[in-house]
Amino acid sequence: MSTPSTSEAELVRSEEAVPRRSHLDRNPWWGDLIIHVVLVVLGLVTVLPMVNILARSLSTSASIAGNPLMLWPTSLTMEAYLYIFETPVLMRSFGITVFVTVVGTALNLFFTTTAAYGLSKTYIPGYRFLMWLVIVPMLFGAGLIPTYLLLKGLGLINSIWVLIIVGLVSPFNLILMRNFFWSLPAEIEESARIDGASDLQVLWHIVLPLSKPVIATIGLFYAVAHWNDFFTGLFFLTDSSKWPLQVVMRSIIIDQSMLGMGGGNAPNQDLQKIVVSADNIRAATIIFSIVPVLLAYPFLQRYFVKGIILGAVKG
Template identity: 40%
Template sequence: MAETPIRKTSLERLEYAIIVSTLLFLVVMTVQPLLNLLAISFSDPTNVAGMNGLTILPHGFSPEVWSLLIQHPQVQRGVINSIFITVASTVLGVAFTALMAWGLSRPNLPGRRFIFILVLVTIVFEPGIIPDYFINKRLGLLDTYWAPILFKLVNAWYLIILIRFFEEIPSELLEASELDGANPFQVFWTVVLPLARPALATITLFYFVFHWNEFFRAMIYLNDQSKWPLQVVLRQFVVEGDKLMIVGKDASDSYSGASQINIRALKAGMILLTIVPILAIYPLILKFFTKGTMSGALKG
C-alpha cells in the first residue's frame, strides 16, 4: 500500500525556498570570482582591459597567458617547490601530530597534564618572527627547504583535535588487541589509525592548505629564488609585475613577449595556478568526513 506523501505547509515551503535561495546565492558569490579570473586568463590580451569584475566568459579565447605561465622556468620551479614543501610538511606534520596526540591521550602518561599545559601556552604565546629567524640561522636552516617544512610541524590546534578524538576510542578495543599479543606500536598502527581516518583526513587537509598558502616565512628564510614556492613567486609578480616574467631573458627568447600580455591577465592566471591544487584536493579528502569513527574496527 503506497504511503500518502506528507504535504508541507505554506510556512515550511517558504522556509525551504529561503534556505535554497540563500545557498544558491552563496554558491554564486563563491564561484563567480573564480569564473571571472578564468575568463580573464583565457581572454585575448588586447580585450582584457575592457573586462569588468562580473565577466565570466572570455572575450576572444586565447591560451597565450597560460602558455607563458606553464613554460616559464620561475613558475615551473615554484610549482615543484610548493608541491615538495607542502607534501613533506603535511606528511611529517600528520605523522608527528598523530604520535604526540596518541601519547597525550593516554591517562597513564607521566607528566601528561604539564605537557598539555605547555601545548596550550604555545597557542596563547606564539613565538615571534625574530627569535624564530635566529633559531633557524643557528641551526643552519636558512636557504634550505627545512626552514619552511619544519615551521609549525606540530600545530597545537590540530593536536588538540586528535587528542580529543583518540580519547573517544573505546578502551575495550585497545585491551582486546593487547590480549591478542599486539605491542603498543601495533595497536597504534592497526587499531588506532584506521579508527582515526576521519580526524586524520581533517588535519591532513588543514596542514595541506596551511603549508600551501604559507609564503611569509618562505619569503624570509629563502633568499635563493630557485627554492621559492609558488606563493612567493606570485607575491613577487604582484609587486614587480611583468618584470618577473622577462627578467634574465634574451631579447630573442619567447618569454620577452610577456611585456605585450596584459598584466591583469597574467595576475589572474597566477592566482588560479595557486588555487587549483587546493580545489583538487578537497574532493579527495571530503569522502573521509562522512565515514563513522568505527569503520576501521568493522573492516578489521
C-alpha cells in the same frame, strides 16, 4: 472489546511522547525566501570573482582592456598558461611547493599522530604538564624576532626545510587528533595487548585503520596550510631561487614583474607582446596555484565533516 497488547500500548505511548511539529514552528514562506536569497547572494559573491579570474586568464589582453569584468572568456587563448609552463621561475617555485606540501604533510601526520596517541593516555606520568606544553603555544606566540633568531641558530634560514620545520606540529590539530584517539573504546586496545601486541603494534594495526577520517581531515589541514604558506618563505628565505609558489605569486601580482621572468626561453615572445599581458599572467598564475587543491579536496571531502565531529566528541 479487546484490550491492546503490551507492544501496541508501548508503541502508542512512544508516538504520543514524540512532540509533533506544528505549523507555528515552521518558517513563513517569506522567511524561507529571504534565507534562499541571502544564500544565493553569498554564493555569487564567492564564485563570481573566481569566474572572472578564469575568464581573464583565457582571454587576450585586448579583450581584458575592453571588458575587465568579463564572466566568459573572449578571444580564447592559452598563451598565458603556455607562458607559465615555459617560465623556469614559476615551474621551480611550483616544484618547491609540491615538495614542501608532500614531505611536510607526511612529517606533520607522523609527529602529530604519535604525539596525539601518547597524550590520549591520561595515565602516563606528567600528563597534565605535557598538555600544558601543547596548549600554551596555541594561545601565545614567541614573536617574529625570537623565531628568526632561533631558526638562524639552527641554520634553517635560506633553507627549504624551514618551510617544513616551522609549524611541524600544530597544537590545534594535535588536540583534535588526541580527542579522536581518546574517544576510541579502550577495550579494543586491551584485547590486543592481551594477545601480546606492543604499543606500536596497537597504533599501527588497530588505531590507525580506525582513524582514517581524522587522519584525512588533519592531512587536508596540513596540506592546504603548506600549499598556501606565504609568510614563512617571505620572512626566512632571502634567496629568490628557493621561494615557494605563493611568494612568487606575490611578486607577480604586486611587483608586476613577470614578462621578463621567462628570459630567452619564453615561447613566441613576439606574439606574447600582443596577446599576453600582465593581467593574463596574473590571472593564469592564480588559477594555476589553486587547481591542485581543488582537485584533491573532493576525494577528501567525505572524511572532512566526519573527522571533525569525531575529533570533537571528547575533550
